[in-house]
Amino acid sequence: MLSVYGITGFVIIVLGLFLQWQVYVSRIVLTFAASSMVVALSFLYEGITTGAGVLIALSALTAAIRGILIPVLIVRNLHETPWRARENRPVIKTGSSILIALALVVFGLWLFSWSIGSLPGTAGRYVALPFAMLLQGAFLIISRRNAFIQMIGYLEVENAVLLLGAWGVPGLPLVIEAAVVLDLLGIVVVAGIIMRMRESSTSADDRAARAAAAEDLRG
Amino acid sequence: MLLLLSLAQLVYVALFAPLFAGILSTAEEKLESKAGPSIFQRYFDLAKLFRKESVVPSIASPFFRLAPYVTFTLYLFLTLVLPIITAFPLTFGPVVDFIGGGLIFGAAATVKKIAAIDSRSNYAHLGSSRAASLSALSEPIMVLIFILLGVLSGTNNPYVINNTLQTSSAWYSSLLHWFVVGAFFMVLLVETGQLPIESHTQAEFGMIDQGMPIEYSGPELAFFQWGGYVKQFLLMSVFLNVFAVPFWVPMKASLGPLAVYLLIHFVKMLVLTLIFALINETVSKYRLYKNFDFIAMSFAFALLAGLAFYVTGGRL
Numbered sequence: 001m002l003s004v005y006g007i008t009g010f011v012i013i014v015l016g017l018f019l020q021w022q023v024y025v026s027r028i029v030l031t032f033a034a035s036s037m038v039v040a041l042s043f044l045y046e047g048i049t050t051g052a053g054v055l056i057a058l059s060a061l062t063a064a065i066r067g068i069l070i071p072v073l074i075v076r077n078l079h080e081t082p083w084r085a086r087e088n089r090p091v092i093k094t095g096s097s098i099l100i101a102l103a104l105v106v107f108g109l110w111l112f113s114w115s116i117g118s119l120p121g122t123a124g125r126y127v128a129l130p131f132a133m134l135l136q137g138a139f140l141i142i143s144r145r146n147a148f149i150q151m152i153g154y155l156e157v158e159n160a161v162l163l164l165g166a167w168g169v170p171g172l173p174l175v176i177e178a179a180v181v182l183d184l185l186g187i188v189v190v191a192g193i194i195m196r197m198r199e200s201s202t203s204a205d206d207r208a209a210r211a212a213a214a215e216d217l218r219g
Numbered sequence: 220m221l222l223l224l225s226l227a228q229l230v231y232v233a234l235f236a237p238l239f240a241g242i243l244s245t246a247e248e249k250l251e252s253k254a255g256p257s258i259f260q261r262y263f264d265l266a267k268l269f270r271k272e273s274v275v276p277s278i279a280s281p282f283f284r285l286a287p288y289v290t291f292t293l294y295l296f297l298t299l300v301l302p303i304i305t306a307f308p309l310t311f312g313p314v315v316d317f318i319g320g321g322l323i324f325g326a327a328a329t330v331k332k333i334a335a336i337d338s339r340s341n342y343a344h345l346g347s348s349r350a351a352s353l354s355a356l357s358e359p360i361m362v363l364i365f366i367l368l369g370v371l372s373g374t375n376n377p378y379v380i381n382n383t384l385q386t387s388s389a390w391y392s393s394l395l396h397w398f399v400v401g402a403f404f405m406v407l408l409v410e411t412g413q414l415p416i417e418s419h420t421q422a423e424f425g426m427i428d429q430g431m432p433i434e435y436s437g438p439e440l441a442f443f444q445w446g447g448y449v450k451q452f453l454l455m456s457v458f459l460n461v462f463a464v465p466f467w468v469p470m471k472a473s474l475g476p477l478a479v480y481l482l483i484h485f486v487k488m489l490v491l492t493l494i495f496a497l498i499n500e501t502v503s504k505y506r507l508y509k510n511f512d513f514i515a516m517s518f519a520f521a522l523l524a525g526l527a528f529y530v531t532g533g534r535l
Contacts, residue, residue, distance in 0.1 A: 006530065021516055102519045109526060
Protein backbone atom coordinates (compact mmCIF):
# COMPACT_ATOMS: atom_id res chain seq x y z
CA MET A 1 0.00 0.00 0.00
CA LEU A 2 1.35 3.41 -0.94
CA SER A 3 2.10 5.65 2.00
CA VAL A 4 0.95 9.28 1.94
CA TYR A 5 4.19 10.14 3.73
CA GLY A 6 6.19 8.47 0.97
CA ILE A 7 4.30 10.27 -1.80
CA THR A 8 4.49 13.67 -0.07
CA GLY A 9 8.15 13.23 0.81
CA PHE A 10 9.22 12.22 -2.69
CA VAL A 11 7.08 14.87 -4.40
CA ILE A 12 8.79 17.61 -2.37
CA ILE A 13 12.19 16.05 -3.10
CA VAL A 14 11.37 16.13 -6.84
CA LEU A 15 10.14 19.73 -6.55
CA GLY A 16 13.41 20.52 -4.74
CA LEU A 17 15.29 19.16 -7.77
CA PHE A 18 13.05 21.25 -10.06
CA LEU A 19 14.13 24.31 -8.05
CA GLN A 20 17.73 23.51 -8.99
CA TRP A 21 16.76 22.96 -12.63
CA GLN A 22 14.98 26.30 -13.14
CA VAL A 23 16.75 29.50 -14.13
CA TYR A 24 13.87 32.00 -14.08
CA VAL A 25 13.05 33.31 -10.61
CA SER A 26 9.28 33.44 -11.17
CA ARG A 27 9.25 29.71 -12.02
CA ILE A 28 11.32 28.97 -8.93
CA VAL A 29 8.80 30.90 -6.82
CA LEU A 30 5.92 28.96 -8.42
CA THR A 31 7.70 25.66 -7.78
CA PHE A 32 8.15 26.67 -4.15
CA ALA A 33 4.43 27.55 -3.97
CA ALA A 34 3.59 24.08 -5.35
CA SER A 35 5.90 22.49 -2.78
CA SER A 36 4.18 24.43 0.03
CA MET A 37 0.78 23.34 -1.27
CA VAL A 38 1.89 19.69 -1.19
CA VAL A 39 3.01 20.16 2.43
CA ALA A 40 -0.36 21.79 3.24
CA LEU A 41 -2.25 18.94 1.54
CA SER A 42 -0.35 16.35 3.55
CA PHE A 43 -1.31 18.18 6.78
CA LEU A 44 -4.92 18.34 5.63
CA TYR A 45 -4.99 14.60 4.87
CA GLU A 46 -3.44 13.79 8.24
CA GLY A 47 -5.80 16.19 10.02
CA ILE A 48 -8.88 14.62 8.39
CA THR A 49 -7.78 11.01 8.96
CA THR A 50 -6.76 11.56 12.60
CA GLY A 51 -9.46 14.11 13.38
CA ALA A 52 -6.87 16.63 14.63
CA GLY A 53 -8.28 20.13 14.08
CA VAL A 54 -4.84 21.58 14.82
CA LEU A 55 -3.41 19.99 11.69
CA ILE A 56 -6.30 21.26 9.56
CA ALA A 57 -5.68 24.78 10.88
CA LEU A 58 -1.96 24.38 10.19
CA SER A 59 -2.76 23.18 6.68
CA ALA A 60 -4.89 26.29 6.03
CA LEU A 61 -2.13 28.55 7.42
CA THR A 62 0.55 26.85 5.31
CA ALA A 63 -1.51 27.05 2.12
CA ALA A 64 -2.48 30.69 2.68
CA ILE A 65 0.92 32.03 3.77
CA ARG A 66 3.51 29.81 2.08
CA GLY A 67 1.45 28.70 -0.88
CA ILE A 68 -0.09 32.05 -1.83
CA LEU A 69 0.92 35.13 0.17
CA ILE A 70 4.72 34.76 0.21
CA PRO A 71 4.98 33.77 -3.50
CA VAL A 72 2.71 36.69 -4.46
CA LEU A 73 4.85 39.11 -2.41
CA ILE A 74 8.06 37.84 -4.00
CA VAL A 75 6.68 37.92 -7.55
CA ARG A 76 5.43 41.49 -6.98
CA ASN A 77 8.90 42.49 -5.77
CA LEU A 78 10.31 40.78 -8.82
CA HIS A 79 8.27 42.91 -11.21
CA GLU A 80 9.80 46.04 -9.69
CA THR A 81 13.32 44.70 -10.25
CA PRO A 82 13.13 42.93 -13.61
CA TRP A 83 16.91 42.50 -13.93
CA ARG A 84 16.66 40.01 -11.08
CA ALA A 85 14.23 37.85 -13.04
CA ARG A 86 16.86 35.37 -14.20
CA GLU A 87 19.92 33.75 -12.65
CA ASN A 88 22.74 34.59 -15.03
CA ARG A 89 25.72 33.63 -12.98
CA PRO A 90 24.96 30.59 -10.83
CA VAL A 91 27.86 29.53 -8.62
CA ILE A 92 27.51 25.98 -9.96
CA LYS A 93 26.14 25.06 -13.38
CA THR A 94 22.56 23.81 -13.51
CA GLY A 95 23.30 20.18 -14.47
CA SER A 96 25.93 19.89 -11.74
CA SER A 97 23.55 21.56 -9.25
CA ILE A 98 20.91 18.89 -9.97
CA LEU A 99 23.43 16.08 -9.45
CA ILE A 100 24.85 17.63 -6.25
CA ALA A 101 21.32 18.14 -4.87
CA LEU A 102 20.62 14.49 -5.69
CA ALA A 103 23.82 13.41 -3.94
CA LEU A 104 22.74 15.47 -0.91
CA VAL A 105 19.41 13.63 -0.89
CA VAL A 106 21.24 10.29 -0.90
CA PHE A 107 23.58 11.53 1.85
CA GLY A 108 20.66 12.90 3.91
CA LEU A 109 18.72 9.64 3.67
CA TRP A 110 21.79 7.61 4.57
CA LEU A 111 22.74 9.91 7.47
CA PHE A 112 19.22 9.81 8.89
CA SER A 113 18.90 6.05 8.66
CA TRP A 114 22.42 5.57 10.06
CA SER A 115 22.03 7.96 12.98
CA ILE A 116 18.32 7.82 13.84
CA GLY A 117 16.78 5.09 11.71
CA SER A 118 13.09 5.37 12.37
CA LEU A 119 10.95 7.55 14.64
CA PRO A 120 8.11 6.16 16.76
CA GLY A 121 5.36 8.27 15.05
CA THR A 122 3.30 7.08 12.10
CA ALA A 123 5.74 8.71 9.66
CA GLY A 124 8.51 6.36 10.87
CA ARG A 125 11.41 6.17 8.46
CA TYR A 126 9.79 8.65 6.03
CA VAL A 127 10.97 11.49 8.35
CA ALA A 128 14.28 11.07 6.49
CA LEU A 129 12.69 12.73 3.44
CA PRO A 130 12.13 16.21 4.95
CA PHE A 131 15.63 15.89 6.42
CA ALA A 132 17.02 15.36 2.90
CA MET A 133 14.91 18.29 1.68
CA LEU A 134 16.51 20.47 4.34
CA LEU A 135 19.92 19.81 2.78
CA GLN A 136 18.50 20.57 -0.69
CA GLY A 137 17.24 23.96 0.50
CA ALA A 138 20.57 24.78 2.13
CA PHE A 139 22.34 23.89 -1.13
CA LEU A 140 20.00 26.15 -3.13
CA ILE A 141 21.12 29.06 -0.93
CA ILE A 142 24.81 28.51 -1.60
CA SER A 143 24.54 27.52 -5.26
CA ARG A 144 22.91 30.77 -6.48
CA ARG A 145 23.83 34.44 -6.33
CA ASN A 146 20.32 35.82 -6.90
CA ALA A 147 18.89 37.14 -3.61
CA PHE A 148 15.34 36.00 -4.42
CA ILE A 149 16.47 32.43 -5.15
CA GLN A 150 18.50 32.40 -1.96
CA MET A 151 15.37 33.49 -0.09
CA ILE A 152 13.43 30.64 -1.70
CA GLY A 153 16.21 28.30 -0.54
CA TYR A 154 15.72 29.59 2.98
CA LEU A 155 11.96 29.13 2.72
CA GLU A 156 12.47 25.57 1.47
CA VAL A 157 14.60 24.86 4.53
CA GLU A 158 11.76 26.23 6.65
CA ASN A 159 9.26 24.02 4.80
CA ALA A 160 11.48 21.04 5.59
CA VAL A 161 11.68 22.04 9.25
CA LEU A 162 7.90 22.38 9.41
CA LEU A 163 7.39 18.95 7.87
CA LEU A 164 10.13 17.46 10.05
CA GLY A 165 8.39 18.88 13.12
CA ALA A 166 4.95 17.66 12.09
CA TRP A 167 6.13 14.14 11.13
CA GLY A 168 8.90 13.65 13.69
CA VAL A 169 7.14 15.23 16.69
CA PRO A 170 3.42 14.75 15.96
CA GLY A 171 2.17 16.34 19.19
CA LEU A 172 3.89 19.69 18.64
CA PRO A 173 1.55 22.53 19.70
CA LEU A 174 -0.05 24.65 17.00
CA VAL A 175 1.43 27.82 18.45
CA ILE A 176 4.96 26.63 17.67
CA GLU A 177 4.09 25.39 14.19
CA ALA A 178 2.15 28.58 13.44
CA ALA A 179 5.07 30.66 14.69
CA VAL A 180 7.35 28.95 12.17
CA VAL A 181 4.87 29.72 9.39
CA LEU A 182 4.22 33.30 10.43
CA ASP A 183 7.78 34.38 11.16
CA LEU A 184 8.56 33.69 7.51
CA LEU A 185 6.03 36.24 6.42
CA GLY A 186 7.86 38.78 8.55
CA ILE A 187 11.20 37.72 7.06
CA VAL A 188 9.93 38.07 3.50
CA VAL A 189 8.44 41.50 4.18
CA VAL A 190 11.58 42.70 5.99
CA ALA A 191 13.85 41.28 3.27
CA GLY A 192 11.72 43.01 0.62
CA ILE A 193 12.01 46.34 2.45
CA ILE A 194 15.77 45.93 2.90
CA MET A 195 16.20 45.14 -0.79
CA ARG A 196 14.17 48.20 -1.77
CA MET A 197 16.08 50.42 0.66
CA ARG A 198 19.33 49.16 -0.78
CA GLU A 199 18.14 49.92 -4.30
CA SER A 200 16.98 53.43 -3.43
CA SER A 201 20.08 54.27 -1.39
CA THR A 202 22.50 53.56 -4.22
CA SER A 203 23.80 56.45 -6.30
CA ALA A 204 22.36 57.60 -9.60
CA ASP A 205 25.51 56.33 -11.38
CA ASP A 206 24.91 52.84 -9.99
CA ARG A 207 21.31 52.95 -11.14
CA ALA A 208 22.38 54.02 -14.63
CA ALA A 209 24.94 51.18 -14.76
CA ARG A 210 22.29 48.70 -13.68
CA ALA A 211 19.84 50.03 -16.23
CA ALA A 212 22.52 49.52 -18.90
CA ALA A 213 23.08 45.98 -17.64
CA ALA A 214 19.33 45.38 -17.82
CA GLU A 215 19.33 46.58 -21.43
CA ASP A 216 22.06 44.06 -22.21
CA LEU A 217 19.96 41.31 -20.75
CA ARG A 218 17.06 42.26 -22.96
CA GLY A 219 19.08 40.81 -25.87
CA MET B 220 2.05 -20.61 -34.16
CA LEU B 221 4.78 -18.61 -32.34
CA LEU B 222 6.72 -18.23 -35.57
CA LEU B 223 3.61 -16.97 -37.35
CA LEU B 224 2.96 -14.48 -34.54
CA SER B 225 6.59 -13.33 -34.77
CA LEU B 226 6.10 -12.68 -38.47
CA ALA B 227 2.80 -10.89 -37.82
CA GLN B 228 4.53 -8.68 -35.24
CA LEU B 229 7.35 -7.92 -37.68
CA VAL B 230 4.92 -6.95 -40.44
CA TYR B 231 2.76 -4.90 -38.05
CA VAL B 232 5.73 -2.85 -36.81
CA ALA B 233 7.37 -2.41 -40.21
CA LEU B 234 4.08 -1.39 -41.86
CA PHE B 235 2.68 0.90 -39.18
CA ALA B 236 5.86 2.63 -37.99
CA PRO B 237 5.77 5.26 -40.79
CA LEU B 238 2.05 5.81 -40.14
CA PHE B 239 2.65 6.99 -36.56
CA ALA B 240 5.46 9.25 -37.75
CA GLY B 241 2.95 10.68 -40.26
CA ILE B 242 0.25 11.08 -37.62
CA LEU B 243 2.73 12.96 -35.42
CA SER B 244 3.56 15.44 -38.21
CA THR B 245 -0.10 15.92 -39.13
CA ALA B 246 -1.17 16.38 -35.50
CA GLU B 247 1.56 19.00 -34.99
CA GLU B 248 0.35 20.94 -38.01
CA LYS B 249 -3.29 20.65 -36.95
CA LEU B 250 -2.38 22.05 -33.54
CA GLU B 251 -0.94 25.04 -35.38
CA SER B 252 -4.29 25.40 -37.21
CA LYS B 253 -2.69 24.37 -40.49
CA ALA B 254 -4.01 21.76 -42.91
CA GLY B 255 -0.84 19.69 -42.59
CA PRO B 256 0.34 16.78 -44.72
CA SER B 257 -1.58 13.52 -45.11
CA ILE B 258 -0.97 10.98 -42.38
CA PHE B 259 0.33 8.72 -45.18
CA GLN B 260 2.91 11.28 -46.32
CA ARG B 261 5.82 9.22 -44.88
CA TYR B 262 4.78 6.28 -47.08
CA PHE B 263 4.76 8.55 -50.15
CA ASP B 264 8.19 9.89 -49.17
CA LEU B 265 9.59 6.37 -48.73
CA ALA B 266 8.09 5.25 -52.06
CA LYS B 267 9.66 8.26 -53.78
CA LEU B 268 13.06 7.59 -52.21
CA PHE B 269 12.96 3.93 -53.25
CA ARG B 270 12.44 5.04 -56.86
CA LYS B 271 15.33 7.49 -56.84
CA GLU B 272 18.95 6.72 -57.56
CA SER B 273 21.63 6.81 -54.86
CA VAL B 274 24.34 9.42 -54.82
CA VAL B 275 27.32 8.52 -52.64
CA PRO B 276 30.20 10.82 -51.69
CA SER B 277 33.23 9.73 -53.71
CA ILE B 278 35.38 9.69 -50.58
CA ALA B 279 33.06 7.42 -48.58
CA SER B 280 33.90 3.75 -48.01
CA PRO B 281 31.52 0.85 -48.90
CA PHE B 282 30.45 0.86 -45.23
CA PHE B 283 28.57 4.09 -45.89
CA ARG B 284 26.15 2.34 -48.28
CA LEU B 285 25.89 -0.76 -46.11
CA ALA B 286 25.06 0.98 -42.83
CA PRO B 287 21.32 1.79 -43.43
CA TYR B 288 20.65 -1.88 -44.31
CA VAL B 289 22.51 -3.04 -41.18
CA THR B 290 20.65 -0.64 -38.86
CA PHE B 291 17.28 -1.46 -40.44
CA THR B 292 17.97 -5.19 -39.96
CA LEU B 293 18.96 -4.63 -36.33
CA TYR B 294 15.72 -2.74 -35.66
CA LEU B 295 13.70 -5.47 -37.39
CA PHE B 296 15.45 -8.06 -35.22
CA LEU B 297 14.35 -6.08 -32.16
CA THR B 298 10.72 -6.30 -33.30
CA LEU B 299 11.03 -10.08 -32.96
CA VAL B 300 12.24 -10.00 -29.36
CA LEU B 301 10.32 -7.17 -27.67
CA PRO B 302 6.76 -7.43 -26.30
CA ILE B 303 4.73 -5.53 -28.90
CA ILE B 304 1.50 -7.49 -29.35
CA THR B 305 2.02 -10.35 -26.88
CA ALA B 306 2.97 -10.62 -23.21
CA PHE B 307 4.50 -14.07 -23.78
CA PRO B 308 7.85 -14.58 -25.52
CA LEU B 309 7.64 -15.37 -29.21
CA THR B 310 10.11 -17.64 -31.02
CA PHE B 311 13.07 -15.29 -30.64
CA GLY B 312 11.93 -13.73 -27.33
CA PRO B 313 14.31 -15.68 -25.06
CA VAL B 314 17.35 -14.68 -27.15
CA VAL B 315 17.93 -11.36 -25.37
CA ASP B 316 16.78 -9.62 -22.21
CA PHE B 317 16.38 -5.86 -21.73
CA ILE B 318 20.12 -5.24 -21.44
CA GLY B 319 20.69 -7.21 -24.65
CA GLY B 320 17.95 -5.20 -26.39
CA GLY B 321 19.58 -1.98 -25.17
CA LEU B 322 22.91 -3.15 -26.56
CA ILE B 323 21.34 -3.82 -29.98
CA PHE B 324 19.80 -0.33 -29.96
CA GLY B 325 23.27 0.99 -29.02
CA ALA B 326 24.92 -1.04 -31.80
CA ALA B 327 22.51 0.37 -34.41
CA ALA B 328 23.18 3.92 -33.16
CA THR B 329 26.94 3.33 -33.34
CA VAL B 330 26.71 1.99 -36.92
CA LYS B 331 24.72 5.11 -37.87
CA LYS B 332 27.32 7.41 -36.33
CA ILE B 333 30.30 5.66 -37.95
CA ALA B 334 28.57 5.79 -41.35
CA ALA B 335 27.77 9.48 -40.85
CA ILE B 336 31.42 10.20 -40.04
CA ASP B 337 32.41 8.13 -43.07
CA SER B 338 30.47 10.53 -45.33
CA ARG B 339 33.02 13.28 -44.39
CA SER B 340 30.25 15.87 -44.34
CA ASN B 341 30.63 18.61 -41.73
CA TYR B 342 26.93 18.45 -40.86
CA ALA B 343 26.99 14.66 -40.48
CA HIS B 344 30.02 15.02 -38.18
CA LEU B 345 28.22 17.69 -36.19
CA GLY B 346 25.11 15.50 -35.83
CA SER B 347 27.16 12.41 -34.85
CA SER B 348 29.13 14.34 -32.29
CA ARG B 349 25.99 15.78 -30.69
CA ALA B 350 24.14 12.44 -30.79
CA ALA B 351 27.16 10.69 -29.23
CA SER B 352 27.37 13.28 -26.43
CA LEU B 353 23.69 12.82 -25.62
CA SER B 354 23.57 9.04 -25.90
CA ALA B 355 26.75 8.63 -23.83
CA LEU B 356 24.68 10.01 -20.96
CA SER B 357 21.16 8.82 -21.80
CA GLU B 358 21.99 5.17 -22.56
CA PRO B 359 23.53 4.45 -19.12
CA ILE B 360 20.34 5.92 -17.63
CA MET B 361 18.34 3.44 -19.70
CA VAL B 362 20.50 0.60 -18.34
CA LEU B 363 19.92 1.92 -14.80
CA ILE B 364 16.16 1.93 -15.50
CA PHE B 365 16.29 -1.70 -16.69
CA ILE B 366 18.25 -2.73 -13.61
CA LEU B 367 15.68 -1.01 -11.38
CA LEU B 368 12.88 -2.84 -13.17
CA GLY B 369 14.84 -5.98 -12.38
CA VAL B 370 14.25 -5.13 -8.71
CA LEU B 371 10.50 -5.45 -9.08
CA SER B 372 10.44 -8.57 -11.24
CA GLY B 373 13.68 -10.31 -10.25
CA THR B 374 14.73 -10.45 -13.90
CA ASN B 375 15.59 -8.24 -16.85
CA ASN B 376 13.19 -10.01 -19.15
CA PRO B 377 10.61 -7.53 -20.52
CA TYR B 378 7.91 -10.22 -20.70
CA VAL B 379 8.29 -11.08 -17.00
CA ILE B 380 8.27 -7.38 -16.08
CA ASN B 381 5.05 -6.92 -18.08
CA ASN B 382 3.44 -9.92 -16.35
CA THR B 383 4.52 -8.67 -12.90
CA LEU B 384 3.08 -5.21 -13.50
CA GLN B 385 -0.11 -6.60 -15.08
CA THR B 386 -0.83 -8.89 -12.16
CA SER B 387 0.40 -6.84 -9.19
CA SER B 388 -1.41 -3.57 -8.51
CA ALA B 389 0.96 -3.02 -5.57
CA TRP B 390 4.02 -2.97 -7.85
CA TYR B 391 2.16 -0.95 -10.46
CA SER B 392 1.27 1.79 -7.98
CA SER B 393 4.67 1.72 -6.23
CA LEU B 394 6.85 4.81 -6.21
CA LEU B 395 9.69 2.78 -7.74
CA HIS B 396 7.57 2.01 -10.80
CA TRP B 397 6.35 5.58 -11.30
CA PHE B 398 9.80 7.11 -10.95
CA VAL B 399 11.03 4.60 -13.53
CA VAL B 400 8.12 5.59 -15.83
CA GLY B 401 9.08 9.27 -15.44
CA ALA B 402 12.75 8.60 -16.12
CA PHE B 403 12.01 6.41 -19.15
CA PHE B 404 9.61 8.99 -20.59
CA MET B 405 12.34 11.63 -20.42
CA VAL B 406 14.85 9.27 -22.06
CA LEU B 407 12.19 8.43 -24.65
CA LEU B 408 11.95 12.11 -25.58
CA VAL B 409 15.74 12.19 -25.98
CA GLU B 410 15.98 8.96 -27.97
CA THR B 411 13.08 9.75 -30.31
CA GLY B 412 14.26 13.32 -30.86
CA GLN B 413 11.22 15.18 -29.53
CA LEU B 414 11.15 18.66 -28.05
CA PRO B 415 12.54 20.09 -25.81
CA ILE B 416 15.62 18.17 -26.98
CA GLU B 417 15.41 18.35 -30.75
CA SER B 418 13.25 20.01 -33.37
CA HIS B 419 12.70 18.20 -36.66
CA THR B 420 14.38 20.89 -38.72
CA GLN B 421 17.77 20.98 -40.36
CA ALA B 422 18.68 24.25 -38.66
CA GLU B 423 22.35 24.00 -37.79
CA PHE B 424 21.92 25.26 -34.23
CA GLY B 425 19.81 22.39 -32.97
CA MET B 426 20.36 19.65 -35.55
CA ILE B 427 21.16 16.25 -34.01
CA ASP B 428 19.59 13.20 -35.68
CA GLN B 429 18.70 15.24 -38.76
CA GLY B 430 22.38 15.88 -39.39
CA MET B 431 23.62 12.31 -39.59
CA PRO B 432 21.88 11.14 -42.81
CA ILE B 433 22.53 14.39 -44.66
CA GLU B 434 24.68 12.72 -47.38
CA TYR B 435 22.28 9.82 -47.93
CA SER B 436 19.87 9.64 -50.85
CA GLY B 437 17.67 7.14 -52.66
CA PRO B 438 16.95 3.69 -51.14
CA GLU B 439 19.69 4.12 -48.50
CA LEU B 440 17.99 7.26 -47.17
CA ALA B 441 14.65 5.42 -47.30
CA PHE B 442 16.02 2.58 -45.15
CA PHE B 443 17.69 5.07 -42.81
CA GLN B 444 14.40 6.91 -42.29
CA TRP B 445 12.28 3.77 -42.12
CA GLY B 446 14.69 2.37 -39.51
CA GLY B 447 14.22 5.59 -37.54
CA TYR B 448 10.42 5.18 -37.63
CA VAL B 449 10.74 1.54 -36.50
CA LYS B 450 13.06 2.57 -33.64
CA GLN B 451 10.55 5.21 -32.52
CA PHE B 452 7.69 2.71 -32.76
CA LEU B 453 9.63 0.11 -30.74
CA LEU B 454 10.63 2.51 -27.97
CA MET B 455 7.08 3.85 -27.71
CA SER B 456 5.72 0.29 -27.59
CA VAL B 457 8.17 -0.70 -24.86
CA PHE B 458 7.24 2.41 -22.88
CA LEU B 459 3.54 1.59 -23.20
CA ASN B 460 3.61 -2.22 -22.91
CA VAL B 461 6.25 -2.63 -20.23
CA PHE B 462 6.28 0.62 -18.27
CA ALA B 463 3.24 2.89 -18.38
CA VAL B 464 0.20 0.86 -19.50
CA PRO B 465 1.12 -2.84 -19.30
CA PHE B 466 -2.53 -3.91 -19.22
CA TRP B 467 -4.55 -5.96 -21.70
CA VAL B 468 -1.47 -7.41 -23.43
CA PRO B 469 -2.48 -11.05 -24.14
CA MET B 470 -0.68 -13.59 -21.95
CA LYS B 471 -1.83 -16.63 -23.97
CA ALA B 472 -1.49 -17.47 -27.65
CA SER B 473 -5.09 -17.09 -28.79
CA LEU B 474 -6.03 -15.33 -32.01
CA GLY B 475 -9.19 -13.55 -30.71
CA PRO B 476 -7.55 -11.63 -27.83
CA LEU B 477 -4.52 -10.94 -30.05
CA ALA B 478 -6.68 -9.32 -32.70
CA VAL B 479 -8.43 -7.20 -30.07
CA TYR B 480 -5.12 -6.21 -28.54
CA LEU B 481 -3.79 -5.08 -31.92
CA LEU B 482 -6.56 -2.50 -31.91
CA ILE B 483 -5.87 -1.53 -28.27
CA HIS B 484 -2.16 -1.19 -29.00
CA PHE B 485 -2.95 1.03 -31.96
CA VAL B 486 -5.07 3.29 -29.72
CA LYS B 487 -2.35 3.38 -27.03
CA MET B 488 0.22 4.39 -29.64
CA LEU B 489 -2.14 7.00 -31.03
CA VAL B 490 -2.61 8.59 -27.61
CA LEU B 491 1.15 8.67 -26.96
CA THR B 492 1.73 10.15 -30.42
CA LEU B 493 -0.79 12.90 -29.69
CA ILE B 494 0.95 13.56 -26.35
CA PHE B 495 4.24 13.93 -28.26
CA ALA B 496 2.54 16.32 -30.69
CA LEU B 497 1.21 18.37 -27.77
CA ILE B 498 4.67 18.51 -26.18
CA ASN B 499 6.30 19.46 -29.49
CA GLU B 500 3.83 22.29 -29.95
CA THR B 501 3.89 23.70 -26.43
CA VAL B 502 7.50 23.33 -25.27
CA SER B 503 10.30 25.44 -26.64
CA LYS B 504 13.58 23.88 -27.65
CA TYR B 505 16.46 23.94 -25.20
CA ARG B 506 19.76 25.39 -26.18
CA LEU B 507 22.05 22.50 -26.95
CA TYR B 508 24.04 22.52 -23.72
CA LYS B 509 20.81 22.74 -21.66
CA ASN B 510 19.92 19.26 -22.95
CA PHE B 511 22.35 17.87 -20.40
CA ASP B 512 20.31 19.43 -17.57
CA PHE B 513 17.29 17.53 -18.92
CA ILE B 514 19.29 14.30 -18.92
CA ALA B 515 20.50 15.05 -15.38
CA MET B 516 16.84 15.28 -14.32
CA SER B 517 16.01 11.95 -15.96
CA PHE B 518 18.98 10.42 -14.11
CA ALA B 519 17.60 11.97 -10.91
CA PHE B 520 14.24 10.27 -11.52
CA ALA B 521 15.93 6.91 -12.12
CA LEU B 522 18.01 7.21 -8.95
CA LEU B 523 14.98 8.37 -6.95
CA ALA B 524 13.28 5.12 -8.01
CA GLY B 525 16.05 3.22 -6.26
CA LEU B 526 15.88 5.55 -3.26
CA ALA B 527 12.10 5.06 -3.03
CA PHE B 528 12.71 1.32 -2.81
CA TYR B 529 15.38 1.91 -0.16
CA VAL B 530 13.30 4.32 1.97
CA THR B 531 10.25 2.08 1.92
CA GLY B 532 12.51 -0.78 3.01
CA GLY B 533 11.50 -2.90 0.03
CA ARG B 534 7.82 -2.62 0.94
CA LEU B 535 5.51 -1.33 -1.76
